[in-house]
Amino acid sequence: MRAMNTLGFDAAPEDTRVVVAMSGGVDSSVTAALLKDQGYDVVGITLQLYDHGAAVQRKGACCAGQDIHDARRVAEAIGIPHYVLDYESRFKDSVMEEFADSYLRGETPVPCVRCNQTVKFRDLLETAEDLGAVALATGHYIRREGGLDNARLYRGKNSIKDQSYFLFATTQEQANYLRFPLGGLSKDETRALADKYNLAVAAKPESQDICFVPNGNYASVIERIRPGAGVEGDIVDLHGTVLGRHSGIINYTIGQRRGLGIATGSPLYVVRLDPERNRVVVGPAEALLVSRVSLREMNWIGDEPLGMDGTEVMVKVRSTQEPMKATVFGAADNWAEVHLDEPEAGVSPGQACVMYDGDRLLGGGWIAGTEAPITL
Template identity: 85%
Template structure:
C-alpha cells in the first residue's frame, strides 16, 4: 500500500492536485511528485479579474495562476487552468451577496470548498482518471474500516477543518491532505527544498474576490442599491441614529456605529425586513441555542432527537466549546451550548468535533438568548 492508501505503485496512481498558486498547494504537488505519483495540477480561474480587483495576496488572481503554472513546469507535471467563473459566480458570489442582504454573515470559503472545489473539481478529477484529489489544506485524514475520518490539523494555528465541515463522506473518501501533519514553517522549508519560487510568498488574508477587504463595495456592485440607509435602534426600538446600509454591519460589531449613549454598544441583530440595525449592551449578544440548516454529518452513528455531546466552533479561530446537538428532519439540527456565546450571527457555520475528529456541521439559521438574558431584556422593555 502506498503513502496515500492505495494498493498500487505511486507511478501507477494518478492524483489531481488543486493548485491555487500559493505555497501550500505547490508543496502538495511537489511532495507527491517527489514520491513518484502521477500528478496532474489544476488551477481554477474563479472570477473576472477586471470585476474583482486583482491585488497581491488574493488567491486565484492572475498572478496566482501564473505562479501555479511556473511551479508545475519546475516540478515537471502537466498543468491545466479551468474556467470556473460561471460556477463560482452562481455558487459562491451570488450567495455571498444575498446572504448579506438577508442580514447574515456568510463564510464564502466554505461555500467554495462545498461546491466549486469538492463537487465540480472532484468530478473533473474523476473524469481525468485520478483516484484522488489532493489539496493543501491543513487537515488530517485517516481510513478506519475502509471509511475516511477527518481530524483537525496537527498544528492548531493552521488547522482548516472549520472550512471543510460540509465535506461529505464520499468526498472525504476521495480526498487527500498531505500537509495535515505539518506546520507552516515545515511547509515553507519543503518549498525551499524543492526550489519553488513561491517558497516565501505571503499568505492570502482576504476573501479572494473582495478587494482590500471591502466586501460592501463588492455587494453594491453586484446588487446596486444594496446600501440603503436606515435606522439604528436599541433593544426597545428607540431610534438612536442612522446607518449607511445593513451590508456595512455585522453582529458583534462595536466600532463605527456612529451612536453614543454613554456605555458601549454592539450590533446585536440585523433586521433586513425593516432595514434596521439593532444595538445593545454586550450581554445582549449572548446566545445559548442555535438552529442549523443544511446539516452535514459524518459521524459514525446518525444524529437523533436524544442529543449527542459534541465540541463546536462558530468561528474558525476559537477554542471548541461543549454543546449538545439534536438531530431534526430534512437537514435541520439544534445546538445547545453549555456556556452562552456572544457575537453569533445567522449565516455563520457551526462546526462539530469529537475531540480532534471533524463530525460535520451546519449553517446557523437562528439563535436564542439564554433564558435569564431574555428575561432581563423583557424587563428592560
C-alpha cells in the first residue's frame, strides 16, 4: 500500500521532492526531519544572508555562521542533501537597505516581512523550482488548507506562536506552492519532535526577531548603511513650538514616551516624525489615536476581489495585538484604505496592517499614512 502523501500531491512521498528552508533553528530543522521521516525526497537549503563571519559567535543570530553550521549538522544527521546559497547581496539590497531608508522616511519597518516577501518567498522559491521540487516547506507557524491551486492560509493553531502577520504579503501563487508542516503545533510539541529525532538543535534558544541588528541597536545599523543618518533636529509640540532637540529621527518611534529629554507638566509621546523638516512631533496620549489607515502594496488573497465598496474584516496593525474590527476599501495601483471601528493608538507608517476573516489570512498592506478621528 502506497504511503499517504500528506502534502496533497498525487504521488508517493518518495517521488515528491520538497525543498526545506533550513535556518539552523529548531523549527526548520524539525520541518526537514518530519518530512524526511514521512518518506519525502527532501533537499535542505540554507541562505547566507549577511556577514556570517562576524556573526558566528553572536547568540540569537539567524542565517549566519553558527546557524549555517547547525543546519548542515541536522541535514547530515537525517540524511538529506544540503546546500548553502550566498544571498548576501540580495538580502542587503531587498531588506537591509530598505530597512534603513524606511527609518529615514520616518517609518518603523518590519524587515522580517520584507525578507519573506523577497528573498525567501520569491528568490528561494524560484531556486526550489529549479531543483525540481514541487513544494517549498518552512518552519513558520501558519496553517495551509486547500488544494494545489486554491490554497488558503490560516493563523497558526497556537496563538502564541502564530506567524501569519509576517506572511501577509504571500501571494496566491506562492501559497499554492508553500507548505507549513508545523502550523498545527505548539512550540513545546515542536521541541518534543526535535528530541524524538535526536536533533542537535533540540534545546537551541529562539533567534532574535531582526537577525542583522545586534543588541537591538537599530540606529547603529542604519548609520552603517546610510552614514550621516543621525542628524540632530528639533522636538516640537503639535503647534510647532520647539521643546527640545533630538539626536536624529531614526532614534524615535511613534508612541515613544521615554528618552525624549524634555520636561513638561504632563506626559508627552512621539505622535509623528517629520523627515522633511527633520522634526520629532510630540503630544498627549489622545493625539496617538487614529481611525483611518492608508495602505500601499496591498496584497489580497480573499476569495472575492477587493472592491471599492468596502469589505468587513478583522485587522492587526501590530504583530502582538489581537485582531480588531475594520472595513477595508480597495483603491487603484494596489492601494487601500482601512476604517477602524474603534480608534487605535500608536499606529506607525512602515508597519503592516494585516487582515483576517476569523482565523483566515486575507492579506494586508504597508501603512503609508494615518488619519486622526478628531482634530487636535
